[in-house]
Amino acid sequence: MAEPSLKASVPSADAAVTESAAVLATEQLLPMYRMMFLIRRVEESLLELAESGKIGGAMHTAIGHEGAAIGMAAALRKDDYLTCTYRGHHHSLARGMDPQRAICEVLGKAPGFAKGKGGSMHFLDPSLGLMGANGIVGAQVPHAAGMALASKIRGEDRIAITFFGDGALYQGLMHETFNMAQKWKLPVIFYCENNRYSEMTPISRTSSVDEIYQFVRAYGMESIQIDGNDVEVVYEAVAKAAERARAGEGPTFIEGITYRLSGHMAGDLETYRSSEEIEMQRAYEPLTQLHQKLIDRGVPEEDLNQLRAEVEEEVQAAVEYALEAPWPDLAEAYTDVYQV
Amino acid sequence: MRKTTYIQAINEAMRDEMRRDESVFLIGEDIGHYGGLFRVTRNMMEEFGERRVIDTPISEQGFMGMAVGAAMVGLRPIVELMYMDFFLVCADQIFNQAAKMHYMTGGLVNVPLVIRGQQGGGKRYGSQHSASVESTFAQFPGIKVVAPATPYDAKGLLISAIRDDNPVLFLEHKMLYFTRGDMPDAEEQYTVPIGKADIKREGRDLTIATFSYSLLQTLEAAEELKAEQGIDIEVVDLRSITPLDMESVLMSVAKTGRLLAVHESQSNAGIGAEIVARAYEEAPYLLKAPARRLGMAPAPIPVSKPLEEELLPWKKNIKAAVLEMMR
Numbered sequence: 001m002a003e004p005s006l007k008a009s010v011p012s013a014d015a016a017v018t019e020s021a022a023v024l025a026t027e028q029l030l031p032m033y034r035m036m037f038l039i040r041r042v043e044e045s046l047l048e049l050a051e052s053g054k055i056g057g058a059m060h061t062a063i064g065h066e067g068a069a070i071g072m073a074a075a076l077r078k079d080d081y082l083t084c085t086y087r088g089h090h091h092s093l094a095r096g097m098d099p100q101r102a103i104c105e106v107l108g109k110a111p112g113f114a115k116g117k118g119g120s121m122h123f124l125d126p127s128l129g130l131m132g133a134n135g136i137v138g139a140q141v142p143h144a145a146g147m148a149l150a151s152k153i154r155g156e157d158r159i160a161i162t163f164f165g166d167g168a169l170y171q172g173l174m175h176e177t178f179n180m181a182q183k184w185k186l187p188v189i190f191y192c193e194n195n196r197y198s199e200m201t202p203i204s205r206t207s208s209v210d211e212i213y214q215f216v217r218a219y220g221m222e223s224i225q226i227d228g229n230d231v232e233v234v235y236e237a238v239a240k241a242a243e244r245a246r247a248g249e250g251p252t253f254i255e256g257i258t259y260r261l262s263g264h265m266a267g268d269l270e271t272y273r274s275s276e277e278i279e280m281q282r283a284y285e286p287l288t289q290l291h292q293k294l295i296d297r298g299v300p301e302e303d304l305n306q307l308r309a310e311v312e313e314e315v316q317a318a319v320e321y322a323l324e325a326p327w328p329d330l331a332e333a334y335t336d337v338y339q340v
Numbered sequence: 341m342r343k344t345t346y347i348q349a350i351n352e353a354m355r356d357e358m359r360r361d362e363s364v365f366l367i368g369e370d371i372g373h374y375g376g377l378f379r380v381t382r383n384m385m386e387e388f389g390e391r392r393v394i395d396t397p398i399s400e401q402g403f404m405g406m407a408v409g410a411a412m413v414g415l416r417p418i419v420e421l422m423y424m425d426f427f428l429v430c431a432d433q434i435f436n437q438a439a440k441m442h443y444m445t446g447g448l449v450n451v452p453l454v455i456r457g458q459q460g461g462g463k464r465y466g467s468q469h470s471a472s473v474e475s476t477f478a479q480f481p482g483i484k485v486v487a488p489a490t491p492y493d494a495k496g497l498l499i500s501a502i503r504d505d506n507p508v509l510f511l512e513h514k515m516l517y518f519t520r521g522d523m524p525d526a527e528e529q530y531t532v533p534i535g536k537a538d539i540k541r542e543g544r545d546l547t548i549a550t551f552s553y554s555l556l557q558t559l560e561a562a563e564e565l566k567a568e569q570g571i572d573i574e575v576v577d578l579r580s581i582t583p584l585d586m587e588s589v590l591m592s593v594a595k596t597g598r599l600l601a602v603h604e605s606q607s608n609a610g611i612g613a614e615i616v617a618r619a620y621e622e623a624p625y626l627l628k629a630p631a632r633r634l635g636m637a638p639a640p641i642p643v644s645k646p647l648e649e650e651l652l653p654w655k656k657n658i659k660a661a662v663l664e665m666m667r
Contacts, residue, residue, distance in 0.1 A: 081413065083409070112446070113446065113448070114444065114445050114446030114447075114448065115446040115447075116446075117443060117444060117445075117446050118444045118445055118446060122444045122445065124445055124448060124449065125448070126448055126449060131409075131412055131413065131449070132412070132441075132445065132449065134437075135436075136432055136436050136437070139405065139432060139433065139436065139437055141405070142401070142402050142403075142404075142405025142406045142408070142409060142433070143405060143406075143408055143409030143412060143437070144409060145402075145405070145406050145409060146405065146406035146407060146408060146409020146410040146411075146412070146413075146417075147409045147410065147412065147413050149394075149406055149409070149410050150409070150410040150413045150414070150415045152391075153365060153391055153392065153410070153415060154415075160409075172401060173399075173401035173402050173405055173433075176397070176399035176401055176402025176403075177399075177402045177405065177406070179397060179399065179402070180396065180397065180399065180402055180403065180406065183397075335447070336442050336443045336445075336446060336447040337442070337443055337481045337482055338442065338481075338482065338484075338506050339442055339447070339450040339505040339506050
């Protein structure tokens with residue numbers, strides 16, 4: 001733990017690192033900041049609801065991971081396909097999912113986008129290109145490659161992006177998918193949110209490879225390692241990968257270094273890391289970084305306070321709406337088994 | 341009217357649907373340039389090209405997952421599993437993903453995917469290339485399962501499966517591939533509905549509900565039982581396992597009063613147990629004698645020919661079961 005950044009700001013030397021430079025205008029960054037704060041507050045509210053026993057099952061928040069989602073949403077088209085892991089609230093909200101319906105879904109309430117049947121681990125909204133978070137580690141990755149294959153078969157220029165954690169790299173189907181995606185030059189972006197823990201186990205204890213982005217080099221795939229907490233860096237990397245994909249140049253693997261400030265799931269005992277480690281990371285986390293960026297560019301603090309106050313109100317209203325929302329009709333238990 | 345093989349019927353169904361619908365494509369191992377290990381996808385590459393007939397590496401999880409993804413955005417993939425036993429290699433993508441997707445998404449996404457390939461014993465392929473999987477699949481709502489026995493049903497059911505908006509498992513049988521049967525002329529369009537059984541032999545004394553290659557074994561057993569014992573068997577070809585056409589089974593039992601379910605997947609906790617249980621639940625008063633099931637004996641399938649035939653629910657075992665029931 002000698003290196004305080006835990007790599008967040010010092011990716012390894014031989015990786016093609018995108019330099020953090022002002023690539024987005026302040027007017028572009030402001031809505032991104034707003035959205036990032038909204039995601040943060042939605043997730044913090046969900047954790048509170050979980051603690052109070054209103055949310056059952058497993059709920060995984062992405063507090064600290066928001067940089068990847070926000071940078072991606074700015075870099076891709078609205079109709080580009082996206083699949084992600086069960087830690088997927090942030091991607092969905094960043095792409096425009098209604099927070100009200102999102103919270104309803106986690107609570108299993110009728111106005112949820114999946115009528116409360118999917119819950120926290122299955123966020124999706126096909127109208128926003130959100131083709132599904134997934135409860136099985138890695139399972140969503142071939143789905144995105146298949147969507148990219150569909151684009152290729154149809155001759156369309158919609159691309160696909162899929163998000164997964166560092167833990168997913170050790171599932172066999174990931175490597176099957178990397179191989180086929182590269183061989184067939186599929187328009188897909190593999191985005192690894194490396195928070196350095198496979199659930200509760202640090203990857204240093206399980207991985208035979210130190211640098212995750214190097215895995216796919218064996219398949220001849222373009223692969224970079226970036227600071228996943230800097231929205232501009234993420235934006236630039238995803239935009240470039242998207243350009244390559246649309247040009248028919250094939251997939252790109254992006255390893256975005258990040259850090260999960262929250263537990264693996266609500267109720268995680270977090271015995272595997274120290275509170276000092278978490279505190280260290282707070283200096284590098286995406287919301288702090290983006291806030292500082294805006295201040296450095298001369299945005300008055302009171303403007304940001306105002307923005308956050310608006311979001312607080314919106315999230316509070318969404319939580320209240322969801323708590324009051326009705327349960328699904330019991331007949332829903334039997335519908336949607338088959339498309340009729 | 342003409343005669344075709346079972347293989348040709350499946351090939352024609354895929355070809356016709358691919359000509360009709362641009363969203364249908366084939367994906368699997370050795371299906372393109374080679375034409376499929378069992379030659380079921382012969383000539384497809386020549387007609388439809390590499391864009392729609394995709395040879396994969398030996399990566400069942402990966403290509404099954406990609407087919408699921410492509411189906412989620414509206415394409416209609418037909419995945420060939422070279423041996424149905426390999427479904428276990430990619431089981432997560434089939435059961436946790438394809439079968440549950442429509443429900444988990446509250447109906448927002450559907451997966452119009454066909455998984456097809458051959459299963460079953462009889463060719464001495466041994467334990468990992470001979471299993472019958474229909475009973476396992478029947479445990480999972482969200483995926484339909486069909487297992488046609490004749491070329492006519494194979495073509496008609498495959499067309500229905502391809503047009504279905506849900507995942508469908510299309511079970512072929514290695515012993516059926518070179519069987520021949522009546523078929524309408526190539527230009528004549530028809531489909532066979534999923535979920536509808538068909539009476540393949542009428543009889544008065546006992547109903548056998550079966551499907552796939554067991555149907556052929558059952559029909560032979562029925563002829564011999566008639567000639568040797570005067571027992572008149574009615575044979576209901578289920579054709580679909582999910583959904584199961586219990587109505588046709590019970591209509592037949594209403595006539596015969598006796599029910600035997602025959603299939604190649606395990607007897608234990610199998611689809612035959614389900615058929616028998618439902619007969620007792622839904623119409624116990626129809627049964628003059630205890631209903632029975634005859635599936636695969638509780639062992640993996642061995643290579644040795646006499647051992648394989650000992651365990652499989654083939655003619656000899658079917659006849660023995662009928663004679664016991666008629667005693």
